Amino acid sequence: MDTGQIIILLVVLAVLAAGAFVAWTAMRRQSLRRRFGPEYDRAVAEHDNRTEAERELRDRERRHAELELRELTPEDHAQFVVRWHALQSHFIDAPADAVGEADELVRDLITARGYPGDDDAEQLAQLSVDHAATLASYREARDIAERNSRGEAATEDLRIAVVRYRELVAQLLGEDPVPTEPTTPAAAAAAANPTPRRDEEVHA
Numbered sequence: 434m435d436t437g438q439i440i441i442l443l444v445v446l447a448v449l450a451a452g453a454f455v456a457w458t459a460m461r462r463q464s465l466r467r468r469f470g471p472e473y474d475r476a477v478a479e480h481d482n483r484t485e486a487e488r489e490l491r492d493r494e495r496r497h498a499e500l501e502l503r504e505l506t507p508e509d510h511a512q513f514v515v516r517w518h519a520l521q522s523h524f525i526d527a528p529a530d531a532v533g534e535a536d537e538l539v540r541d542l543i544t545a546r547g548y549p550g551d552d553d554a555e556q557l558a559q560l561s562v563d564h565a566a567t568l569a570s571y572r573e574a575r576d577i578a579e580r581n582s583r584g585e586a587a588t589e590d591l592r593i594a595v596v597r598y599r600e601l602v603a604q605l606l607g608e609d610p611v612p613t614e615p616t617t618p619a620a621a622a623a624a625a626n627p628t629p630r631r632d633e634e635v636h637a
Contacts, residue, residue: 461487465487465490465491468490468565469490469561469565470565470566471566471568471569472561472565472568476489493558493559493561493562494562496555496559497559497562500547500548500559501547502546502547503546505545505546505606510606513538513541513545513602513606514606516534516538517538517599519534520534520538524591524592524595528588528591529581529586531591532578532586532591533578533581535574535578535594535595535599536575536578538602539571539574539598539601539605542606543556543560543605546605564601564604564605567600567601570597570598570600570601571597571600571601573594574594574595574597577591577593577594577597578594581594
């Protein structure tokens with residue numbers, strides 16, 4: 434094989450390698466888009482370039498793999514259902530208090546499932562790996578809860594906050610929607626694994 438042929442071969446191999454790299458990069462990017470959904474676009478907007486954003490998302494996946502996530506026991510599941518039903522009822526008379534209760538319940542539920550509980554930024558990052566579709570709703574609910582703590586949220590804002598919290602609660606409890614019943618711990622234990630119904634109305 435003469436020098437010219439060697440050069441041509443090297444050029445062909447370089448082109449093939451470049452094409453393979455481009456295809457591999459595109460596949461990884463598509464995988465991140467599927468997993469993170471709107472969080473992918475949010476990460477891109479928060480970083481200087483797409484490469485840095487994708488590096489951050491892959492790092493989230495790495496840290497998430499180190500978590501020891503766990504399912505709720507039937508007793509804990511029932512208690513969270515009862516707490517959620519109670520705060521929804523409480524909303525009628527004291528919406529501001531109900532939003533505070535919803536925020537506390539969601540934080541307790543997140544921690545109970547094994548996500549970080551002492552670092553808000555890391556908590557959101559880890560939730561984005563499994564619950565990216567509802568994370569925007571959770572962020573909105575937390576923003577309203579923060580305004581509520583300053584006395585700056587209207588009643589309609591508070592209703593929206595409870596509805597938004599409910600979306601993440603439904604995912605973490607494995608029920609969609611979160612049942613409005615039972616009203617007692619005994620009934621909750623009996624209905625810890627109800628058949629999901631998608632035709633129930635959202636209550637707040």
